[in-house]
Amino acid sequence: AQRVTQPEKLLSVFKGAPVELKCNYSYSGSPELFWYVQYSRQRLQLLLRHISRESIKGFTADLNKGETSFHLKKPFAQEEDSAMYYCALSAGGTSYGKLTFGQGTILTVHP
């Protein structure tokens, strides 16, 4: 069975500082990985997915299969980045499409 771990429940940084939200996964196959974000009073929405190799709102995430990690990074945090972030994995086989989420990390960016 697959599992996603986000070791930090809370993360606080100051505006302009670099930020890294950690995500580790366990899955024997080749996973698809995502970062979803939930801003205050908004619905959960996709931030980025590893297959696209995009940078969204300055965030990037690299899939490291050796370390089974998919950490989310941003070099200069902004106050509007304050939100709840979820790392999620989509497995293959009959589980295709179903997302397994981590516990989430609340990011607070202080002015």
Next chain:
Amino acid sequence: GEEVAQTPKHLVRGEGQKAKLYCAPIKGHSYVFWYQQVLKNEFKFLISFQNENVFDETGMPKERFSAKCLPNSPCSLEIQATKLEDSAVYFCASSPSRTGQETQYFGPGTRLLVL
């Protein structure tokens, strides 16, 4: 519609009562997923549909939970004889396909409180 809609926003039930939640996926999306989030913790997958067919129901507590997606109707998730531990936010998501790479679009959730 352009967004996934869920009704009601809030639902309060006494223990043992029935609860029914609704989800209207984005028009043109063939796949619907239901997730349960207890106490702001991780999301637990319940069930997925491809159109009106159950695709994966491995997360469903079979005894009291049931779900349907009928043509031309919102999808529904029903809990018979609710228990205190069913108190959670229930999220619905839709996707144009089920491939692992597709974005899932989430609804705002229905907050169920069982007293």
